[in-house]
Amino acid sequence: MEFETVIGLEVHIELKTRTKMFCSCRNEFGAPPNSHICPVCLGLPGALPAPNGAAIEAAIRMALGLGCEISERTRFDRKNYFYPDLPKGYQISQLDEPIGLDGRVLLPGGGEVRISRVQLEEDAGKLQHEAGRAVVDFNRAGVPLLEIVSQPDLSSPQEARAYWEEIRRIALYLGVTDARMEEGSVRADANISLRPRGTNALNPRVEIKNMNSFRFLERALTYEADRQAEIYRTSGRVAQETRGWDDPRGVTVPQRSKEESQDYRYFPEPDLLPLALSRARVDALRDALPKLPADRRTALAAAGIAEEQVRLIAESRPRAEYFDAAVAAGAAPLEAAKWITGELARLENEGAFDVSAPKAEPAELAELLRQVDGGALTQASAKQVLAELVAEGGTVAATAERLGLVRLDDRDAVRAEVRAAIQENEKAAQDLRDGKEKAMSFLVGQVMRRTRGRVAPDLAKSLIEEEIGR
């Protein structure tokens, strides 16, 4: 029997605020253990939560970015359970009236995923197991956490990964998170079940909890889909359970089932007032949203830019905005895309270029492309100018002048360089005369070296031919 995979994801994003969700302790990763603690986030007797306006605003913006309806009234609820990283014995979360409902996300490779809800809650502290005991750090306790719950619309581990990446991308576009995967500020739980292809059968779901890397997610879901398929093939039953991903072994393993079934005993958080959000307020936040990845991709593709380049440009908001600014300054879109995803991307990878604080201004990229197009700079020179702009800023004109990279068009001057190159490389010249074509590119290279790339290769080639008398 053929199976299809049904996956839903719950993505958790820590919001980047200055302070925690319900107290004025700093929301900061990496401080010494238990240095950002107070009566509220430690759950000391008598302490009360005071909600952070900036976190609520960030949550609304993210929900809007996911196309959600924003409730006019939003409310917090208590989710009750005991765990040492949960100081109050309950988590302040949202049940019936979350910030956002009914959104959707368009995936880069096509396809739409429905979002059922976006809710704001507080993170727990960090607990590490040791032999016979556990150690707890409450710095993270109370950090604002957004939970984004998808419908089970994802049909493969790859699609699940693409969806998660897109959520993270949108959050980064909105600036609501640092999204540092290695710090655990973005995590996901996945639900996965299989059903015979083409049916709507509801089979038991397995939940895989607390994954903090895209690769883990994809591997865990791939493993789990195979495992469930194997069980069905051998006419067994899949248990509805929670499993964890054991990456070193490459398997999912059942997680300890709590000795009682969970009953979170949700009820409205009596310490907090429901929040009324005016239409005008929400509209203003919606109007102020930046252009989001999906819109970027559509616009770039419409401009005729190649798919891979579209993907790279839309990957980050600063890069997309850099592209826009270069085009606005007169750069041809296709050329701008080529350079941004080529030479500039290479410089970014080397750490030489920071697209979010670019020294090489987009208008200068436009100028550079203009000069290449008009023949004032060779491709090779343009790369050198760009490397210099990236490091030092300034204008194309001044940089090309300073580096002596204005193209050498004077035939006599170029001929002098060609002669010198032939003189220094007699053997290569002889090889060329003997018909060994490989020697030509060597000699052109030598001319380029002598002129630091300021000569158009075609000119160098024709003058070499003249000089050796072919």
Added chain:
Amino acid sequence: METLRDAASRLRRAEATSGSLVEAAFSAIEAREADLHSFLTLLPDAREAAEELDRARPEGAGPLYGIPYAAKDNLMTEGVRTTAASRILAEYVPPYSATAIERLTAQGALLLGKTNLDEFAMGSSTEHSAFGPSRNPIDPTRVPGGSSGGSAVAVAAGFTHYALGSETGGSVRQPAAFCGCVGLKPSYGRVSRYGLIAFASSLDQIGTLTRDVRDAAVVLAAIAGRDAHDQTSVQDAVPDYLGAISLGAKGLRFGVPQEYIGEGVAPAIRDEVLRAADLLEAQGLTRRDVRLPHTPYALDAYYIIAPAEASSNLARFDGMRYGPRAEGDDLLESYKSSRGEGFGAEVKRRILLGTYVLSAGYYDTYYLRAQRLRALLRQEFSAAFADVDVLLTPTTPTTAFEIGARVDDPLAMYMADALTIPANLAGLCAISVPGRPSEGLPVGLQLMAAPMREDVLLRAAAALEEVVR
């Protein structure tokens, strides 16, 4: 007994010092505390603190400056043991103070000690204290009421001029009625709850125990007002309550709802309420008929909502970050033992009840219905307060009962709060004023007013206090 205002004027005229007030308090405590057990902790350095206040007394010091007071031991006091009368907090020393305590401290008030209560404020007699019951100063064979029993005793026995208590279902007014002092429960949100150990968050409110109504006005003014630490604290400016009282009560409209003087209310108490009503009318207040038909259900809703919230609020007492930790084999065993050994019977009863009404499948049947009833009560009160300014009722169905009489019968104990609970459910302000005693035992007359109308409440209460005397 001397009022807070009289003590303040003695201090102002330099006829007394903070030091002499502390000495007087300690000798009164010396004489009777062994019988009454109102305090769980007395501040060892109160004398030094008094001397310091005397030295630093500023020109135009406020009415609380240098005067000792007592606070219920469920209010956080930085550096001073705060137990909630529970074994689970027996040695707990908080690193911060409740907002109400901070405000008093800022005005030069002097904390003398922390008073006894029913464990976590759950009870109506102070018998549910892990550290032994308090006793009624009028008749030490009887309970002082609760849960703010220790605070009521401290004020009624002459230990301190005033004390802070807390209310969830009558825990200030009921002991005030049993001990013969004035107990004020402000409107929900009038006083910050920050630093008050939560029992039922949507009902809790810090209140005052004083020797007369004007003293209640003075203390309320000192602790009321918006606090950024408590989102449910309201932003309304704090009115001049003493100024309001000076307007007199003539022309105010009042009602005596039948539902509060029916079955279960001792005849002598009902008679005292009716006598008070006649006296108020004679003073120029207008009497109107009011009906509050959902009143009998208030107790039921309360015994769903309060335990539900309590079961969640008390989850933090788990032996991990504070409190004694029973070292079980593992985490789960440690939780169960720490909490099993740390909480007393009444607290466990309410935690289990609350856990039940919130659990899957029962939430709608119990919690949601109770909240709906609560909404109906609010509507009903709101309609009543369109016709009258205040409601006059008994504070309690009976006078103080004997120690041990109800401790094993939770339902009988809960009945002691039947008449005070509606005000908590509806967020009203309410006050208990001593009426004419019955068979030597104090009787409390209750007034209730609309939320945030403490000004009207106190005007009527001052008049009531005057006429029944």
Added chain:
Amino acid sequence: MAEDRIVPKLAALARLRLEPGEADRLERDLSSILHHVERLQSLDMQGVDAALWTAGGEERLRPDEPGESLAVEDGLGCAAARDGRYLIVPGMREEA
């Protein structure tokens, strides 16, 4: 009947160890209290909004400005076990 008892399940959820006699007593108490509040079931409250508070505006939200935190000695000074700056809690048998 033992399976009708509600207290053991509730005590497990609430993490309360009860002595056998204690559990019996609580079973009786809960039963009588729940019986008492049954009266509420007879009321017709269809359509009554159970919302506790009316929704407020954003003026009661906290500005995102850092304040003072507690020193470890103050925040966790009453903890049963600490190791340096960490709180120590018992291990979990199933995960050990």
